[in-house]
Amino acid sequence: MSLIDHILDYDSESLSQRLKKMGMPSYLVNQIFDWIYCKRIFDIDQWSNISLTNREKLKSEFSFSIPKIVWNSTSKDGTTKFLIGFKDGHQVEMVIISSLKRRTLCLSSQVGCAIGCTFCHTGTQGLTRNLSTHEVVLQFLLASSWLKDDEGSESKISNIVYMGMGEPLHNFENMKMATKIFLDPKGLGLGQRRITLSTSGLVPQIEKLDEFPPVNIAISLHSANDEVRSELMPLNRAYDIKRLFQAIEKIPLKAFRRITYEYILIRDLNDSEEDIRALVSLLNKKESKVNIIPFNEFPGSRFKKPADALVEWFCESLNKRGLVATVRVTKGDDILAACGQLKSLATKKPSKLPGFSSIES
Ligand code: SF4
Structure with missing residues (x-):
């Protein structure tokens, strides 16, 4: 470096x-x-x-160096996954998810990840290093430039989610500075509501969120039961659900508004009536939103994808009991770009660097 x-x-x-x-x-x-x-x-x-x-x-x-896009691929639904190569040879992935009105960039915060969630492809590789602030900001600039070349000058990244490789709060200071640049009117000038910080539930860093710019917060919950959550996220053994929610209570919600709870729905693991009851009793209905993510299978994963009817039932059951819940449409799963499927691929064919006046790193 x-x-x-x-x-x-x-x-x-x-x-x-x-x-x-x-x-x-x-x-x-x-x-x-x-x-x-x-x-x-x-x-x-x-x-x-x-x-x-x-x-x-x-x-x-x-x-003033700029990383390279070493590979990219667009899935049938228009989701584009990129592999970004840095000067030291390490690589991370980012994804542009397209919908009618939005172009959302899912960016990475670390090379690998130390959290080791058992459902996550990235989690299987361990942590190599944190990304620097500029390596995070440059993902946005590379994605914007690629989008402009691909779709025309009007097309822009409208939203950013910190849900790529890595645990953003494990790289607190660099992600804080990158967020300041995203929000800086002299920098990228994005609105606070257009950025979502997603964390696995690192309690000491959640307790410091009053130092972080006020963006949307998403917390990976995945189960309201400690035993099941520990099976999915070993981190729960250090910071169990009670401890996590004590920290969440301290988040200055006026700034952060409603908290989104990510819930990866896995067949026969966290998909029962009992799981619904536990969620309803755990979450504050006014301040929470549940985002159900049907599990994406990847080669070698030990968990199974739930049937569509089950996903629908789970979501409706939460809504009927007063919890705002939505299902995240799975995108990009044919190119392993969906949530929990990111893991850098070292040997892909390079594509041309998008239209930067570039200085190659
Ligand atoms: S889900 Fe997120 S926090 Fe968990 S191992 Fe994967 S990248 Fe890390």
């Missing part, structure tokens, strides 16, 4: 402070952010309104 900072590791406020320390004028931040986030020109030699001396100084202090 490069020892010098990347220019995309900073939001406008922190870059302004850094430039000040370097003896450079703070108005440069506006020009730098304009080139990167508005014009999307990464080649500093093209930043014509910045003097040559200042450009040389910036080059000596910051990296």
Whole structure:
């Protein structure tokens, strides 16, 4: 990994402070952010309104490298999965999920994941390293550029979910800074409601959520029963449901609004009437929403996909008892792009780098 900072590791406020320390004028931040986030020109030699001396100084202090899209594939339903290659040879995946009105980017926060959920393809590979702030932000920029090339200049990423590889709260500071850049009016200027942070339930970090920008929160619950949840998520042995909900109660909900509980529905494991009753008694009806995700089978998985009728019954039963519940339509499962199926594939055919004025990493 490069020892010098990347220019995309900073939001406008922190870059302004850094430039000040370097003896450079703070108005440069506006020009730098304009080139990167508005014009999307990464080649500093093209930043014509910045003097040559200042450009040389910036080059000596910051990296401007860009990762590569080494592979991408679009599924029958229009979901596109990408493999992104970084300078150190590691790779992560990101996915663009398309619906009529939205283009949602599911991005990764880590190379691999330490949480080891037993239903998750990514969880089988362990954690290699955290992604830096710029590696997270660049997933958005690469996806935006690809979308523009593929669908035309009007097409934009409208929403971001931190549900790719990794546990975002395990990479708290870098994801916090990346989120600030996504929200920064001088940066990408996205609305708070367009970003969803999804966590497996890391209690100490949930307790620090008042330090995180106020975006939507999703918590992977998957069962209201400790025994079943521990089977799915070994993390539950350290932070059981009682402890998790004590932490959730402290989330400043005025900012975070209704919390979404992700529930992977698995045949014969967490799909019974008893599971419904346990959920109804655990969750606060006003402040919760249940997102049911029918389990996606992957090669070697020991769990089974539920039948469509069962998924429908489970969802309706929760709704009838006053809990807002929806079913997430499974997308991209023919290319292993659906939830819990991400795992980097090292030997895929490279595709051309999308239309960046690019400096290859
Ligand atoms: S589901 Fe998420 S938290 Fe669990 S192992 Fe997979 S990537 Fe990690």
